[in-house]
Structure formats: C-alpha cells, structure tokens
Amino acid sequence: MKIEKTIDFINKQNPKSRIDLIKIEDIKSKQTKDHSSYQFHILKFYALLFVTDGNGDHFIDFNSYSCEKGTVLFIGNGQVHRFSETSNLKGFLLPFHDDAFNFLNIKKLTNILQLFNNELITPKIQLDNDTFLGLKNKFEQIKKEYLAVNDTHSNQIIAAELYTIFSILQRQSNTNHDINTKSQHLIKFLAFQDLLIEHIFNTSKVQDYAKWLSISGKTLNYIIKSITKKQAKTYINEYYLLRIKRVLMNRELSIKECAFQTGFEDLSNFHNFFKHHIKLTPEQFRRKYS
Known part of the structure; x- marks a missing residue:
C-alpha cells in the first residue's frame, strides 16, 4: 500500500501529453465522492495556478495563501493542496509531469522546476497589471490551441507560449530565488x-x-x-x-x-x-x- 496517497491527471484531449490546461471553474464544479478539490490531496505532478479573477484562499502543504487577480501559485510534485469552498477564483491550472518539456521539445529553458521548490522561492507571486495581461494572453492562446485548433502545429505553438510564460515567471520570482539559484x-x-x-x-x-x-x-x-x-x-x-x-x-x-x-x-x-x-x-x- 502506498503510504502517501497521490492523485494524477490525464489530458483528455491528448492522453499521451504530459501537460494539460484546465479552467479553475471546471475543477471546482466537478466534485465526486472519490475526489473533491476541497479536500487535501497530494499531487503526483507539478501545477501552476494562474488567477484571472475572483478572490479567496488556496492551501499548499497546510499553509493558506490569499489569491486574487494576478496571483500565481507554484505547487510542487508531492505537495498537498486544496481549494477553499468559500473562494470564487477563476483562471487556469496548468498541471504537468517533470518530463513534459522534453515532450514539447523545450530545451533552452533551464531551472523551470526550481520555481516549484519552496526553499528557493515562495509558492506565491503577485503580478503587476501589465505582466498579468501579457500572461493571460499566453494562457488564452494555449487554450485556443488545445480546444479549438489542435493540429500538427499546436505542440510547437504551445511550447513557444510556455517558454515565454516560464521565462516571465522566472524574471518575476523574488530576490531570494535569484540569490539561491546562483x-x-x-x-x-x-x-x-x-x-x-x-x-x-x-x-x-x-x-x-x-x-x-x-x-x-x-x-x-x-x-x-x-x-x-x-x-x-x-x-x-x-x-x-x-x-x-x-x-x-x-x-x-x-x-x-x-x-x-x-x-x-x-x-x-x-x-x-x-x-x-x-x-x-x-x-x-x-x-x-x-
């Protein structure tokens, strides 16, 4: 028996993909007796939470983080997290496995996973409005490729958008991260x-x-x-x-x-x-x- 009970994800659009994009509203609307996003569960993957509207708390490893428009949360593989029943958050959850970037042939961007290491940076960053709008456009483009287009060029476009997203987030990460990674x-x-x-x-x-x-x-x-x-x-x-x-x-x-x-x-x-x-x-x- 596995002593730490974990959950995983499957990309329904492309089951072979090691990455997905899910609207926060969709996650919160799908509660079952076997899984509730309002209960603590351990992730078997990494997840980037990007809030585009609303406010409320989100919990990572039993700590509460206040979220609002422009909040980004980094949730690491093996961490415990849950949504708050009283929050009205909207936005995107980007779950991925640690080999997802090989799948998408993203080779230039290094240290992505260090963003999800809470000893190097805090799990939460708050974006200024210009950066928020830029990232929101990138997420919308990824959503379009997944749901509306999904052709032979989609992986390349998604990879390019993800490269930009994580590059921006590395730039935005706090001073402590800059010191530690060097x-x-x-x-x-x-x-x-x-x-x-x-x-x-x-x-x-x-x-x-x-x-x-x-x-x-x-x-x-x-x-x-x-x-x-x-x-x-x-x-x-x-x-x-x-x-x-x-x-x-x-x-x-x-x-x-x-x-x-x-x-x-x-x-x-x-x-x-x-x-x-x-x-x-x-x-x-x-x-x-x-």
Missing part, C-alpha cells in the same frame, strides 16, 4: 533534497546525508543554512513532520499504520513526538485537515 552550493542542496525525499522515514541523522553526499556534516549544515537560513537538523525535522502530515491525509491507513510507516515502532512515541511539535494529536490533525 549559489555555489545549490547543486549539493538539490541532491540533499532528493536524498531526503527518499530516506526521511529511515533516518533523520545529518551525518547519514552528509556521508551520501561525500561531504562532512559541518559542510552540509553550512550549505543548508546558506540557502534556507536553518540549521540542518532543524530543516530535516521540519521536513520529517511535513511528510508525516501528508501520510496522515491517507485515511486508508490507521494512525497506528501511519506511525509504523513513518519510522515509529511505538504508537505512544509517535503521539508524543507529533503533539510536541504540532500541538495536536495525530487524530486531531487528521480530523482538522481531512
């Missing part, structure tokens, strides 16, 4: 993140990750602190707690199974650890967010 330590940090995703339920020791990266624990701590402003142990513990929260969203697992699958052999230790850090029991957290 950091000499970025490659090691990204490798560390990959290791953390794979091994967090097996070890939270700084030395283990340092060994796998062939560096000292002191160097790893320096790298993490230079990018996140956090000590390595603090960063690892916070990520560990986030992953536990995501696992708790899988209601197919009992609390005891969640504890075991996330590295705890004793249920009481799991309860104590979680409540100490989150100030809620695992059961209370699950009831609050699922």
Whole structure:
C-alpha cells in the first residue's frame, strides 16, 4: 500500500501529453465522492495556478495563501493542496509531469522546476497589471490551441507560449530565488533534497546525508543554512513532520499504520513526538485537515 496517497491527471484531449490546461471553474464544479478539490490531496505532478479573477484562499502543504487577480501559485510534485469552498477564483491550472518539456521539445529553458521548490522561492507571486495581461494572453492562446485548433502545429505553438510564460515567471520570482539559484552550493542542496525525499522515514541523522553526499556534516549544515537560513537538523525535522502530515491525509491507513510507516515502532512515541511539535494529536490533525 502506498503510504502517501497521490492523485494524477490525464489530458483528455491528448492522453499521451504530459501537460494539460484546465479552467479553475471546471475543477471546482466537478466534485465526486472519490475526489473533491476541497479536500487535501497530494499531487503526483507539478501545477501552476494562474488567477484571472475572483478572490479567496488556496492551501499548499497546510499553509493558506490569499489569491486574487494576478496571483500565481507554484505547487510542487508531492505537495498537498486544496481549494477553499468559500473562494470564487477563476483562471487556469496548468498541471504537468517533470518530463513534459522534453515532450514539447523545450530545451533552452533551464531551472523551470526550481520555481516549484519552496526553499528557493515562495509558492506565491503577485503580478503587476501589465505582466498579468501579457500572461493571460499566453494562457488564452494555449487554450485556443488545445480546444479549438489542435493540429500538427499546436505542440510547437504551445511550447513557444510556455517558454515565454516560464521565462516571465522566472524574471518575476523574488530576490531570494535569484540569490539561491546562483549559489555555489545549490547543486549539493538539490541532491540533499532528493536524498531526503527518499530516506526521511529511515533516518533523520545529518551525518547519514552528509556521508551520501561525500561531504562532512559541518559542510552540509553550512550549505543548508546558506540557502534556507536553518540549521540542518532543524530543516530535516521540519521536513520529517511535513511528510508525516501528508501520510496522515491517507485515511486508508490507521494512525497506528501511519506511525509504523513513518519510522515509529511505538504508537505512544509517535503521539508524543507529533503533539510536541504540532500541538495536536495525530487524530486531531487528521480530523482538522481531512
């Protein structure tokens, strides 16, 4: 059984495509007993949310982000998100898999996925009106190619529009992103993140990750602190707690199974650890967010 229950997407216009474009209004109007956009769920893909009208909150990894016309949200692969029932947002959701740009032959644009790394930039940016209008036109052109044209030239046109969209968003991303992506330590940090995703339920020791990266624990701590402003142990513990929260969203697992699958052999230790850090029991957290 997969301990973190994820959802994926299929492009109904082109099932082989690794990218899609969906109107936010359509997502919110299609609620089923098996899936509701108002409930937290983990994405098995990346998603760009572009708001063209309305206002309301959107939740990413249990944090709330206020949205309005011109808001762009970056939702990463593996993150938890949901729409708010009280929001009246309109716009577009652009879901894609990490190989989508190879599918569209976009080779010039690098570091696209860094936009979706919350340690490098915040998940939200707010566009000025001129930039908003420019991006809105690009999204409308992509929608036209998908729904109205969809001929042999469509992929090339969509690729060109996406190239422009992501280039503009990279320019608009905050100052912290500019500093971090130029950091000499970025490659090691990204490798560390990959290791953390794979091994967090097996070890939270700084030395283990340092060994796998062939560096000292002191160097790893320096790298993490230079990018996140956090000590390595603090960063690892916070990520560990986030992953536990995501696992708790899988209601197919009992609390005891969640504890075991996330590295705890004793249920009481799991309860104590979680409540100490989150100030809620695992059961209370699950009831609050699922």
